[in-house]
Amino acid sequence: MRMKNTPLSRHSQKVLALLSKSATPLTAYDLLDRMRASGVKAPPTVYRALDALIERGLVHRIESLGAFVACHRCEEDHAAAAQFAVCRSCGTAVEILDRRLTALIQKIGKTMKFHIEREMLEVLGLCARCGGKARA
Ligand SMILES: [Zn+2]
Numbered sequence: 001m002r003m004k005n006t007p008l009s010r011h012s013q014k015v016l017a018l019l020s021k022s023a024t025p026l027t028a029y030d031l032l033d034r035m036r037a038s039g040v041k042a043p044p045t046v047y048r049a050l051d052a053l054i055e056r057g058l059v060h061r062i063e064s065l066g067a068f069v070a071c072h073r074c075e076e077d078h079a080a081a082a083q084f085a086v087c088r089s090c091g092t093a094v095e096i097l098d099r100r101l102t103a104l105i106q107k108i109g110k111t112m113k114f115h116i117e118r119e120m121l122e123v124l125g126l127c128a129r130c131g132g133k134a135r136a
């Protein structure tokens with residue numbers, strides 16, 4: 001992947017650290033709030049930092065939430081394909097990363113003669129912890 005080995009900017013490193021620490025996905029404005037103390041005031045700074053991280057596959061965007069998470073499976077190169085289970089109660093987004101899903105989506109694209117550029121698969125529901133509570 002392009003630029004993978006060039007060093008990350010100071011802002012990208014900060015954004016990655018904030019996302020890695022957070023239990024739930026953060027929006028660009030959540031990140032901006034947490035970065036004000038280090039002198040970051042403009043949203044474009046945050047967006048540029050996020051773009052660089054997404055390009056390297058270190059961060060994913062959760063489309064349904066408009067928020068971002070650090071990739072916890074970076075050892076596997078899968079920037080183009082990330083799948084998430086989003087809990088509507090506690091807001092956690094767990095990365096699924098099942099290659100069978102990616103293979104199936106590619107196959108469907110082929111059948112439809114549809115050129116897939118980006119795969120976004122998100123399922124919404126209750127995680128084991130929240131679902132367990134609801135039934136208790
Ligand atoms: Zn990932």
Ligand SMILES: [Zn+2]
Nearest residue numbers: 087090127130
């Ligand atoms: Zn939950």
